[in-house]
Amino acid sequence: MNSPADRRQNPADHHQNPTDGYRDLAARYGTPLYVYDLDRVEESRRALAGSLPEGFEIFYALKANPHPDIARALREGAGPACRAEISSAGELASALSAGYNAGECLYTGPGKTPAELEHAIGEGVRMFSVESYTDLQHVGAAAIRHGVVAKCLLRINSAGTKAATTGIRMMGKPSQFGIDSETLPELMPQLLAVPGTRVVGAHFFTMSNAVDENGLVGEFEQTVAAAARLAEEVGLPLEFLDIGGGFSSPYAVPGERADYPKLAAELERILDLHLPRWRSGTPHLAVESGRYLVGSSGYLLASVVNIKDSRGSRFVILDSGINVLGGLSGLGRLLPAAVQLDGAEPDGVASLVGPLCTPGDSLGRDVRLPALEPGDVIVVPNVGAYGVSASLQGFLSRPVAVEAVVRGGQVVSATQLVPVRTEVPAVAVS
Structure with a gap:
């Protein structure tokens, strides 16, 4: 019988940067894109x-x-x-x-x-x-x-x-x-x-x-x-x-x-x-x-749509907001989102916001970010849980994120969820 120590995996046993190659997937499937490993x-x-x-x-x-x-x-x-x-x-x-x-x-x-x-x-x-x-x-x-x-x-x-x-x-x-x-x-x-x-x-x-x-x-x-x-x-x-x-x-x-x-x-x-x-x-x-x-299996890839300066504050506007990464936003919990961009070092601080017509569409305020331009693709790590399933997908009828599943670096599937009604039988309650 293996001991718990024998059966436990060392979390440091990770291969190369897990975002390597994901930018190609964004080019293939577009953004917003979730990748699950x-x-x-x-x-x-x-x-x-x-x-x-x-x-x-x-x-x-x-x-x-x-x-x-x-x-x-x-x-x-x-x-x-x-x-x-x-x-x-x-x-x-x-x-x-x-x-x-x-x-x-x-x-x-x-x-x-x-x-x-x-x-x-x-x-x-x-x-x-x-x-x-x-x-x-x-x-x-x-x-x-x-x-x-x-x-x-x-x-x-x-x-x-x-x-x-x-x-x-x-x-x-x-x-x-x-x-x-x-x-x-x-x-x-x-x-x-x-x-x-x-x-x-x-x-x-x-x-x-x-x-x-x-x-x-x-x-x-x-x-x-x-x-x-x-x-x-x-x-x-x-x-x-x-x-x-x-x-x-x-x-x-x-x-x-x-x-x-x-x-x-x-x-x-x-x-x-x-x-x-x-x-x-x-x-x-x-x-x-x-x-x-x-x-830890999930990464969100989002594209920078615009960058705006307003009264001394900078806003990086993405094609992905709380409709894609809601983070249980209905609880009023502000995401401490962080991004990765080709290993670039942080260059400044900005608010990371989405495309929705509400000031609540914020993924993070005063986020340390690398230098970004419209068209850049950013990566939010560790969103394999409570990503799509905890987001406001219906708001503004924005496109639902594509979900790509990979194993060994190869794509297993790529799907875009179309919300459907699950049919259950009606029950008469006396």
């Missing part, structure tokens, strides 16, 4: 698997990037195959087209509609993460209509302290996510009795993009301790435990994803303490990740 995807999967104890499964959160070629690369190839975590009929369609078995998918999210549940169960999905008693009832009603029983994880909104510094915290406060842990003693008998469902475990996801390994370990320790306590004190079934994620990777700036040299040993210590039967498979253990698995 499947070699980097598989490298990230090996790195994450090598940071975990043997026996953990990894769910790939398709919300990060639902491109079927990327999802397929995480299911196939060398190393442990990822399972799919999905939150919509569209993500389910992407997972199925990438070869995932619907019965192995985990369907999550706080707003599962009757039509979506009918569609998912009809396609073969059998495992759901539920956010409330009524969410569980909705899953059960759909399962009964199909004559099946749905396995359900209770997503827990734990009230523990914060162990990690993070950009987005999901638990420990009033939230649409998860069942408040303090309500479980009274609620558990009802949860276990919902027709059409079988509660098989728990799902935690406390935060996103933890900035340090010690903090991530602390979050996981609180999660495992909470799951063990709920199993003992309120009778929570614990056949399956998803402890969430939070694995860190840079977004839209140069840099490498985080390395976790101590995580496997620390998780083994935590599990031995709180769930000593884990080594024999009780409970079955999983983590989930989107950003860490695919973030």
